[in-house]
Amino acid sequence: MIETNFELPPLVVNHVRLKIDCLLAYELDATCEFLFMIHAAQGMGQTVIEETLLIEPATPFRTYSDGQSGNRFLRLQAQAGPFKVIYRAVVDLQPEPPDLCAPEMEVHDIPDGVLHFLMPTRYCESDQLGPAAQQLFGMLPHGYSRVQAICDWVRCHVNYRIGSTNAGTTARDVFVQRSGVCRDLAHLSVTFCRALNIPARLVCGYAPFADPPPDFHAIFEAWLGGRWVLFDPTGMAPVEHVVRVATGRDAKDVAFATIYGPARMVDIQPEVEHVQAITLATNT
Amino acid sequence: MIETNFELPPLVVNHVRLKIDCLLAYELDATCEFLFMIHAAQGMGQTVIEETLLIEPATPFRTYSDGQSGNRFLRLQAQAGPFKVIYRAVVDLQPEPPDLCAPEMEVHDIPDGVLHFLMPTRYCESDQLGPAAQQLFGMLPHGYSRVQAICDWVRCHVNYRIGSTNAGTTARDVFVQRSGVCRDLAHLSVTFCRALNIPARLVCGYAPFADPPPDFHAIFEAWLGGRWVLFDPTGMAPVEHVVRVATGRDAKDVAFATIYGPARMVDIQPEVEHVQAITLATNT
Amino acid sequence: MIETNFELPPLVVNHVRLKIDCLLAYELDATCEFLFMIHAAQGMGQTVIEETLLIEPATPFRTYSDGQSGNRFLRLQAQAGPFKVIYRAVVDLQPEPPDLCAPEMEVHDIPDGVLHFLMPTRYCESDQLGPAAQQLFGMLPHGYSRVQAICDWVRCHVNYRIGSTNAGTTARDVFVQRSGVCRDLAHLSVTFCRALNIPARLVCGYAPFADPPPDFHAIFEAWLGGRWVLFDPTGMAPVEHVVRVATGRDAKDVAFATIYGPARMVDIQPEVEHVQAITLATNT
């Protein structure tokens, strides 16, 4: 159950409000250092209306933001024994409808700060999948519809199957084996985009769907028409309802938890609830 | 120049006669053990009319055949220094026109001795490329035309480029990078066949073409209509003009030379000359 | 429970008698073709005293042996629904004590039929691990003790951990990740041997130990002093108590079951019981 104990500001028309209640529980065999990325991002089309953080047992912690990516980190050292983090937030999204005619940009015109999202990375070997990307999508009209075609191809050819991949699986593996989970589908899409000289990056966030069992959701962004445009190759969530947590080049940059020490996850429940505008309207 | 110094039997109508003159030269830093597979196979649709073997410097050698594959081996130990093997032969091929309606066989009906050509091997990871093979060729009508469709797909999508692969490159790599040489194209074709439960195997031989520079040529066979049928996904040589040397599950089984010791190849010239039937007819 | 319903011949002094009771159960969604290798090998230091095969539901089957390897195959087509195979046997082993001074053989002296066990294979990339093998074992005295040193190194450096590898894991992977199960340890040992020009091959069999939970056990053989000598890098079973089922170049050659069609394994219980010589002596 998600509840908030004070009055929230009314929801602006056309905005989307989501409540997040995320529990992460671990069992630690010894002192461990944790680096979490579970806070909703500030800005980038969303506003954090309210948020609380509970850590059990009480543990000193530090939060900080990365200047370039806007990602918010929670860093702490936890002692041996059970350990729990609960993050709750209410976030308003101001989705911009995508411009279905947004063009691709010539490499020469891509801003310096965006250019490195063309580079291959560990999970997105766009250098190796270049010829395949050209064969599949090279002849299509450039722009938004080409990235949409990539998403469609990935959804049709890569079987969504929990357990079919692991922490080491890359876009190359997914292209061969044709199965994966959300992050794998996003990696392959990102890889195709970069291979076609379309900057692309991974986005991790909270998504309001119940099936498959709740987990952090991975989608991606492509640079089209001079801005970042969200896509979900799994088709599971409307991208305008995903609360952004972290943005990065691939899964390594957006891991929700990086742990140094002997810890076992015992529970993960990132609950997300869609707050209907109509309901809130009656509240005001 | 290839010449033979005695009268050859006349060529039977519809048969194909080829002369082979294959030179392999090495520089050895120490004593090396060599295992060659350069002799034309006996049987399997071809007849060795005449053959000679020259080894310089003169070196004791042993030849033997593998009972199962019919492959003929030349084994010897060579001393440090320059070392050369010249194999010359005249071979008549009795090509059978392929049955364009040859059906695939149910797994249950595949003979015991053929069944293991369904297995994945080092260079043909048919277990990993199964879903892709199904997506590309699963819906096609079964039989000869489906294997032909595999060859067509491979020729269209894999760029023939010398130097783009090495001794460790597998079908999986070729599927990703979309470039390779004859053995790579054959490996990928074999892999697709096996993934679709069509037994397939690699064939290495002498092919009568001058461009690209002469080398051993790799093609493949699929089990259709109760017999092995040859295919060349490179489209470089008519398969009925390839003199078979070795047959095996993948490149490891058909390597023309396996060397134990410090040897460098300094020359390779497997010349093949197509002897016109008409020319020989006038000789008799 | 293992029981035999007739009088067995007395056990010869120094021989070892084992009873096998192996159950394999599957659930089939459609007709499947099975190729099993679960029969104890005949010869190669062991005698099958008695064996029975139960197949439920009753299904026509065929058994045959591969001439080269001596492996015995069971091939059948099973219908949709539950499906079970039970193989029971009593096998006498005539273990020869290993010659601890057995020498390695020069490549030149390795018999033709043994030479191909020097080749790299899919799971044993001896071509890639050559330099590491030289660094680790190149300076050691040649012979039995060097292969024993390989086993010791593998046991000390590769953590036996069920679930740490899968069907695609190769010796290269095991060398990097330093964990695996019996077949992985055997693969890595075989790979080191081949890289040092010692022919080596995988052996799969029934082993009389209860912990870890019963499964087929993989060990390996090296060619020393002119014969094949067994080694177990896991140290779990005395090699002279392992009932040989299959012999091959790597795991692909010795898989206990190869299945074409949609089948799920629901049970596997290869029970092995060590019959004490003294007990049987009183029976006679």
Place this chain on the structure above:
Amino acid sequence: MIETNFELPPLVVNHVRLKIDCLLAYELDATCEFLFMIHAAQGMGQTVIEETLLIEPATPFRTYSDGQSGNRFLRLQAQAGPFKVIYRAVVDLQPEPPDLCAPEMEVHDIPDGVLHFLMPTRYCESDQLGPAAQQLFGMLPHGYSRVQAICDWVRCHVNYRIGSTNAGTTARDVFVQRSGVCRDLAHLSVTFCRALNIPARLVCGYAPFADPPPDFHAIFEAWLGGRWVLFDPTGMAPVEHVVRVATGRDAKDVAFATIYGPARMVDIQPEVEHVQAITLATNT
């Protein structure tokens, strides 16, 4: 020949002065976008006394620095035809002698901005090489001497051999094949450090040695005693004589040229000349 046409400031005692004359030449089949990192870094223990950039044919360009890494980029679009960039500089290095007793830092004490240099990256799979790193270096005393032991191990076990690796070779590959060039040795060292929770990063620069043929040199830095300390696992250049160009997580971050379009490199000559302090002293 390197020459400078005006008077340089005198060299400070204990400083090291180097002159760089770096030529990169390409042949372009069409318009290409270039992103170079060839400028000597400003700060981080070095001072750029003088620098010039020549581009032929004359082409508009832009230079900018990345705030986090300090890397300096040169970005431009060149037209089809021959294309040449010459960068010349005089750089003074203020080497600090390494503290041979510098301790490692507990993960908890590693600054936020340094922590991500513990992460595995594409070329440095520290997650996969963790057990091997522990086996090789886990028992050694922590601190500077442990990183030195890593360098020694890498130099002894990885054969420096030009041509043995390519753009896709990772630390994992190098650990297996035991050969590589400077960037490969640096990648493997970085990987071992990270696997032991020592932050480490790649440094690319100009090194004053003539053999092997001049190229950009890759070394690495480990975080010890609260600062970055340079190491060269190849042992080719004293690290205090390397002019730093780029700093990053692995080779992808420090590539001297990233090219979008059809360009072939036709020449690369990063000449570096060590200007003796004594010579300059007489100049003043």
